[in-house]
Amino acid sequence: MQIAGMQPATLAVRVGILKLRKAPTSAYPDARTGLYRGAFIGVRRQVDERERLLPVDAVRGIAMLFIGVSHISFYLINDSPTLPSLLRAIGFFASPNFLLMSGLACGYQLALSPTTATALRIVDRGLFVLLVGHLLVAGSLVYMVPPGTAFEHVVITDTIGVLLCMAPVLRHATARRLLWTGAAVFTLSSLLSLSWHPHTSVGTLLGALLFAIDNGRLRAVGWVTPTIPYMGIFLIGVGLGKMIHRFRREGRSDFLSLRLAAGGSMAVAAAFAANAFRHFANPVLLGQLAQSTWANMLLTLVNVRQDTPPTPAYGLFYGGIGVALVGVLGLLCGRRATSPFIRTVRVAAVIGRASFVSYVAQQWLIDFIPIWVGFDSWLTPATSPIYLAMTTLVLFWIAMLWGRWKANRYMTLGLNPESPTNVARPLRKGAKSQCALSRRFPERAEHRVAVFASVVLFLVVLNVLALVNACRLTPSKLALVPPNPWPWEPVKVAGPHG
Numbered sequence: 001m002q003i004a005g006m007q008p009a010t011l012a013v014r015v016g017i018l019k020l021r022k023a024p025t026s027a028y029p030d031a032r033t034g035l036y037r038g039a040f041i042g043v044r045r046q047v048d049e050r051e052r053l054l055p056v057d058a059v060r061g062i063a064m065l066f067i068g069v070s071h072i073s074f075y076l077i078n079d080s081p082t083l084p085s086l087l088r089a090i091g092f093f094a095s096p097n098f099l100l101m102s103g104l105a106c107g108y109q110l111a112l113s114p115t116t117a118t119a120l121r122i123v124d125r126g127l128f129v130l131l132v133g134h135l136l137v138a139g140s141l142v143y144m145v146p147p148g149t150a151f152e153h154v155v156i157t158d159t160i161g162v163l164l165c166m167a168p169v170l171r172h173a174t175a176r177r178l179l180w181t182g183a184a185v186f187t188l189s190s191l192l193s194l195s196w197h198p199h200t201s202v203g204t205l206l207g208a209l210l211f212a213i214d215n216g217r218l219r220a221v222g223w224v225t226p227t228i229p230y231m232g233i234f235l236i237g238v239g240l241g242k243m244i245h246r247f248r249r250e251g252r253s254d255f256l257s258l259r260l261a262a263g264g265s266m267a268v269a270a271a272f273a274a275n276a277f278r279h280f281a282n283p284v285l286l287g288q289l290a291q292s293t294w295a296n297m298l299l300t301l302v303n304v305r306q307d308t309p310p311t312p313a314y315g316l317f318y319g320g321i322g323v324a325l326v327g328v329l330g331l332l333c334g335r336r337a338t339s340p341f342i343r344t345v346r347v348a349a350v351i352g353r354a355s356f357v358s359y360v361a362q363q364w365l366i367d368f369i370p371i372w373v374g375f376d377s378w379l380t381p382a383t384s385p386i387y388l389a390m391t392t393l394v395l396f397w398i399a400m401l402w403g404r405w406k407a408n409r410y411m412t413l414g415l416n417p418e419s420p421t422n423v424a425r426p427l428r429k430g431a432k433s434q435c436a437l438s439r440r441f442p443e444r445a446e447h448r449v450a451v452f453a454s455v456v457l458f459l460v461v462l463n464v465l466a467l468v469n470a471c472r473l474t475p476s477k478l479a480l481v482p483p484n485p486w487p488w489e490p491v492k493v494a495g496p497h498g
Contacts, residue, residue, distance in 0.1 A: 054329070054333055054346070054349050055327075055329035056105055056352070057349035057352030057355075058345045058346075058348040058349040059101055059325050059326055059352065060101045060351070061348030061350065061351035061352035062325070063093060063098055063322075063352075064094070064351050064352070064359065064395065065392060066090060066091045066092075067091060067362060068366060069087050069090055069091045069388065070088050070091020071091070071367055072087070072379070072387070072388050073085075073088050073091070074367075075370065075379040076379070076380070076384060078487075078488075079380055079487075079488040080381060080488075089305050092305065092318050093318050095230075096233050096314070096318045096319045097322035098355075099156075099160065100234075100236065100237040100240075100319055100322050101322070102160050102163070102234065102237065103163070103234040103235065103239075103241065104238070104241040104326075106122055106164060106234075107178070107237065108241035108242070108244055109121075110122070110167060110171050110241070111241065111245035111246065116171075118167075119167040120415055122164050123164065123167055124413055124415035125164060125411055126160070126161045126162070126165040126167070127165065127413050127456065128161070128411045128413050129157050129161035129356060129411075130157070130158055130162060132459065133161060133356065134151070134158050134463060135459075135463060135466060136360045136363075137156075137360060138153055138155055138466075139151070139466070140360075140363040140364045141367060142473065142475070143368065143371040144367050145222075147470075148470045148471040149222050150470055150473075150474075151463070151466045152223055152467065153222050153223075154209070154222075154224065154227075157356070157359065158225070159227055159230050163234045166231075170235075170238055173238075174242070175240070175242040176239070177239075178236070178238050178239030178242065179243075181232075182232045183236060185228065185229075186232025186310075187232070189210075189211060189229045189232060189309075191297075191301075193211035193212060193226065193309035194300055194301070195293075195297065196211070198213065208225075209224075209227060210226075210228050211227075211228055211229070212224050212225055213309065226310055229310045233315065240323070243256065257326075257328075257331045258331065259327070260324065260326055260330065261324050261327030261328045263324075264319075264320040264321065264322070264323030264325070264326075265320070266320070267319065267323065267324075268316070268320040268321055268324065270316050271304050271313045271316040272317070274301075274302035274313045274316070275302060275303065275304045275313060278299055278302040278303055281299070282299060301313065304317040332345075333345065350396060350399050351399045353399070354402040354407075354408070357399070358399050361394070362391060362395055365391045366391060370387075371477065372477055372478055373478055373480050373481060374477060374478060374480050374481040375481040377484040377487075380488040381488060382488070413456060413459075414452040414455055415452045
């Protein structure tokens, strides 16, 4: 049959398009390929899944700015008695939200595709962040810490890398269980870290590595990190990620975003109330119970600026801000897709999607280059904001190129069982699945495991060599810029008063 005014070829093409539109699709990805059924539908849903994490990537990008604010404060110690501590308190937003967003992204991936392949891919990324990230980040601290101690420091990427390796254990855990477990782990570990005072060498090392207990016996405050409290924050993030996936699958995204915004705001309000209690109870408790240990512990627990070890008030305040931001951005991104505000959010998300390389670059730009080149004395309260803005622009440029090249796929040690080719297109009809190919060619899997083990062993040896030879790895300062002959004096800048 031929419709009037329409050629047979045109009719066939249009009928084909209608059949394609009516092709059966699924709301869930194919277990073998990770794609949705239907070639065009699969491409569209992949883009949607990336956009669904826009608030998370944006919060990570915002956290990067707060890291810069915190690190730039070290150059201002001699310029102001209060400004550096204030900037570090503002920068406290970064660490808990990096952990929270990393856990949220991990939980979302595990909920989207709860397969062994997904868990192995996350473990592979975690080992890369741990082994490669430690060399890159700790190496930037050579001028910030006593000579020879840079690689003794446990940086935030080390903790995130270790926690990502927990993915196989968290694959089938429910969101509710993860949320309650994370809150319990964080609270109990905070109490333990404030009440435990180790005296033996082994206890001192374990207390420093697990709870950030610093009793002064470790040189240069190396090996100190609150791993267990951070694990509690990470588990909460994993639970939130699985919850976000479930609510989006059910079509209740706005409802969840509203709950996240309200829950985060309530957490911040509770932290404010706890800090207000500390302010008014401080003179009473210390005046009547000056020798009481529990009084000091209580005042520390409700201090929002107590980050090492982190306290419940600290977690509620800074973590609550991050959760509320995810909720608010989730609401706004769906309703004002073309507004200037959302365009700004997308700019922050560019840095957030390349968070690893952005963090490494920021470490070298702020902690290393000013001292190495010799213009660190020129970083004053007047010039530091300019340099921070310049580094932020450089970070955005690096992150944009990183995303354009899709360079995150190179952050692997070889454990990922899925090649980019297999993930990029669905299986053709009659083609064998990857599992069938692995059974037919077991030597491929064995070869991948051998390569992975060799790479891990090589990186472990490299980290040990860097730790042992840290003094030799500290480069000489170039001193290309003469020292600042005009030290910062606020009176001269602001002019006389009175």
